[in-house]
Amino acid sequence: xxxNDGRVTTATRAPLPRTLPEARREFVxxxxxxxxxxxxxxxxxxxxxxxxxxxxxxxxxxxxxxVQPFLEWTLHVxxxxxxxxxIAGRTFDTIVARDHRRHHADPRDIPLIFIPARWLxxxxxxxxxxGLVFPTWPMRASFYVAAFAMAVVYEWSHFLIHTxxxxxxxxxxxxxxxxxxxxxxxxxxxxGITSTIGDQVLRTSPDxxxxxxxATAKSLHGL
Numbered sequence: 537x538x539x540n541d542g543r544v545t546t547a548t549r550a551p552l553p554r555t556l557p558e559a560r561r562e563f564v565x566x567x568x569x570x571x572x573x574x575x576x577x578x579x580x581x582x583x584x585x586x587x588x589x590x591x592x593x594x595x596x597x598x599x600x601x602x603v604q605p606f607l608e609w610t611l612h613v614x615x616x617x618x619x620x621x622x623i624a625g626r627t628f629d630t631i632v633a634r635d636h637r638r639h640h641a642d643p644r645d646i647p648l649i650f651i652p653a654r655w656l657x658x659x660x661x662x663x664x665x666x667g668l669v670f671p672t673w674p675m676r677a678s679f680y681v682a683a684f685a686m687a688v689v690y691e692w693s694h695f696l697i698h699t700x701x702x703x704x705x706x707x708x709x710x711x712x713x714x715x716x717x718x719x720x721x722x723x724x725x726x727x728g729i730t731s732t733i734g735d736q737v738l739r740t741s742p743d744x745x746x747x748x749x750x751a752t753a754k755s756l757h758g759l
Contacts, residue, residue: 609734
């Protein structure tokens with residue numbers, strides 16, 4: 537930041553939330569949570585409007601919960617951690633991978649924790665498109681509620697882990713430790729955010745002391 541007298545100064549960063557009330561207030565200030573919460577609210581309204589509350593309409597909720605750990609793992613490994621590729625003398629690098637490298641470089645920078653606004657359009661469009669796979673509107677509406685609820689849970693979990701709020705329960709401590717190890721010990725393991733099931737099934741959830749400290753946990757690939 538440049539001051540009025542022309543000197544370059546370092547911008548003062550606001551302290552990270554330390555309590556749940558502080559975290560909630562900070563969370564709802566950001567664009568990604570705001571958009572996803574609105575999408576979830578609209579999905580709930582649509583779900584109530586279409587009615588037909590039968591057991592079949594629980595299926596989308598079960599599918600979302602079952603798929604989420606593996607979707608998280610796949611996107612984290614192959615999209616967020618994608619390396620730049622050199623083809624025919626040109627380097628191809630995705631914006632989402634660059635954004636994620638910035639997040640690894642500074643895990644305490646709050647805006648970098650959230651899904652970038654430019655990618656929310658693709659997320660929302662993807663959810664709406666996948667919902668059309670279901671044969672009835674009650675099932676589609678159920679899927680939209682489940683998917684947007686999971687997206688909000690993902691954003692909240694990821695945000696909270698990166699704040700200064702300390703875990704009070706064993707399940708949250710488990711998620712907190714695993715994601716912190718991913719950032720501060722070794723970026724090749726512990727890819728889950730809302731769950732570690734994907735890591736456990738796909739064998740990227742070793743004991744912390746079995747894994748050496750990586751020199752590229754912050755730079756990703758040494759870039």
